[in-house]
Amino acid sequence: MKTLTEYLVFNTKQRKEFVLITDKIEELVKKSKIKDGLVLVNPMHITAAVIVNDNEQGLHKDYLNVLEKLVPYNAKYFHNVGEDNAASHIWRQLMGHQVVLAITNGKLDLGTWEQVFYCEFDGQRQKRVLVKIIGE
Amino acid sequence: MKTLTEYLVFNTKQRKEFVLITDKIEELVKKSKIKDGLVLVNPMHITAAVIVNDNEQGLHKDYLNVLEKLVPYNAKYFHNVGEDNAASHIWRQLMGHQVVLAITNGKLDLGTWEQVFYCEFDGQRQKRVLVKIIGE
């Protein structure tokens, strides 16, 4: 069994932002020299998510609109005592906070439209994403 | 370490449909001859989900009703320019889009009521689900 552990760092300009990271993960898969295995991509901060979906700007606006409708960002929350990011903690759960990807023949085994995104919901500060690859 | 990689194919009659796939996954576990390990079950299309929940038709109606209430299927979305499936991209995130299962003693290690479903939210066309098994 081989493993690779890496930490990606993000510091988004916007407080809420979708960052395409498929290529970064693919590079790490290549670096790992693992031909067959699994990749965990997990934000180490609890106001962000990693998802797999479409690389289409309109859809990303739709996500933010739906999240805002369901869990308004600036509403009153019990968590927001000295903080103002309760909604971002909740949004990341609704979006599914992490993904596991497969490696086959030394490459990410993704469908045509599957793209990996880092979803920042409380940005403008440094955040890390753990990438753990295991396999052979 | 052993691995098995397979692709299940679905082409549902309904645009929205829940398909029970526990047995198919169990067969692949048997085929893999892996006694102890993990199984990733991941839709390769971004308008579908794989979930673990109850094999009960009433509950599946409840899921569709809740999703429709939260994110109406035929509402206006930025993504729907030349497309009409924005809601299905969003539904699959709300449902949790993929699952990881455990293998113990050569079998899926599931609780009594845990059943695996392919959740199609934009069907009537061919879709694939990746099953990646790793273990020993």
Next chain:
Amino acid sequence: MKTLTEYLVFNTKQRKEFVLITDKIEELVKKSKIKDGLVLVNPMHITAAVIVNDNEQGLHKDYLNVLEKLVPYNAKYFHNVGEDNAASHIWRQLMGHQVVLAITNGKLDLGTWEQVFYCEFDGQRQKRVLVKIIGE
């Protein structure tokens, strides 16, 4: 490759309750003697979830309030024929029902604020959570 399989048991006093389980998972990682690998933490009951988020009581209230607003616990559901827990089946999907954690240098590789919680949405009875660790 080494593996460890354990089953945590919960019987919460409240019907809805968040139970901090980071330390229990960490103990199992130590017991496994695995230095590098993955940990699946999966509720074996379909009215509960395992999540990673903040150990802050206000936020947990916010989660319950948001879930209640989106999917009222005592509303009418098709599933509730002889049962009354449809909402808990749905809540656990919205929260993301399971997590995969990483082990690095023999320890859970978590960010500063990442804490693992068992989220009971239909408790006051015995429930199990599967912990499956694989690695080297």
